[in-house]
Amino acid sequence: MTTWLPRGLVFAVGMVVLRLVQGSLINANPTNAGSISFTLCGLFAIGALIWGLIDGMADARANEDPDRRRDLAMRWLLAGLVAGVLSGLATFIISLFYKAVYVDGLGPELIVFPAFTCLLIFIPAMFAVSVGRWLVDRKRPPKPRMRMPGSPRDDVFAAARAEDPNEKYATVGRTEMNWRQDAREAVRDEHDVVQKAKWELNRDD
Structure with missing residues (x-):
């Protein structure tokens, strides 16, 4: 299984749960709708931060050479797109039977909302990936520059x-x-x- 698919599925389920909780809390306390939405999105982004940090540290341990490391940006971009599309579609279907969920329509749920979800996953995850790689790299001793025996030091030609x-x-x-x-x-x-x-x-x- 590709590495981005399980991440996308996990965050898709998380976003659906988030929107169900969001709808219930806002219906119970509509005056704090902005604070509720902001807090729930922050918790969701923390999940992407933690997973991205784990990915960055694991990739740095597996590949000491930065030029040979995996393209985690594409992994998390695809994961964000999958999470956005699947969660938007699932939320729209749920809204047909559970009216407490806030849904704008099928078009926005498959276009606008996936873009927002992708950014909410991709940006924290890539920031955490960079931090994770840095945490591993800073503990490694610097490697001396390799030279061939008897090679000149100054004249490369x-x-x-x-x-x-x-x-x-x-x-x-x-x-x-x-x-x-x-x-x-x-x-x-x-x-x-x-x-x-x-x-x-x-x-x-």
Whole structure:
């Protein structure tokens, strides 16, 4: 079973219960409707905080490398959408038989209310995931940066240049050119010496 489905089902049931309790409390005390709704939503968000914290800590323990950790954002986004749609549909069906539940209609219950429920789950859960990962990571000793034996510390391109065959061929070519130049200069000097010796012999004659 996918990891987001059980979370979505649990929070869908929780939201249905919340709305049933909300309707009963508001009918009994209509002057405090705002406080009742705010308190119940806060309790619902606390559930997402706790579960998100558990997920974040478990993921950080299972994967020390942050780049290899799971995409918990998508997990909780799908869970929130499932919880919103299912709870909205279930509440609308219940309202057909139990009039104490506040329902705006099938359209808002399947569009507007799921968006609100998704945010009420997703935002606290992702905040708790970040906190959970941080709580685990801060207890780990810092790992030293791994380097290959004998590798240069400053010049990151030195290894590539050392193994570049073009650089090797260029070095051999420059050496051969220098040797040819030295040979030509040596022959030219020898020729000048011979010509000078011939000139002096001819002058003595």
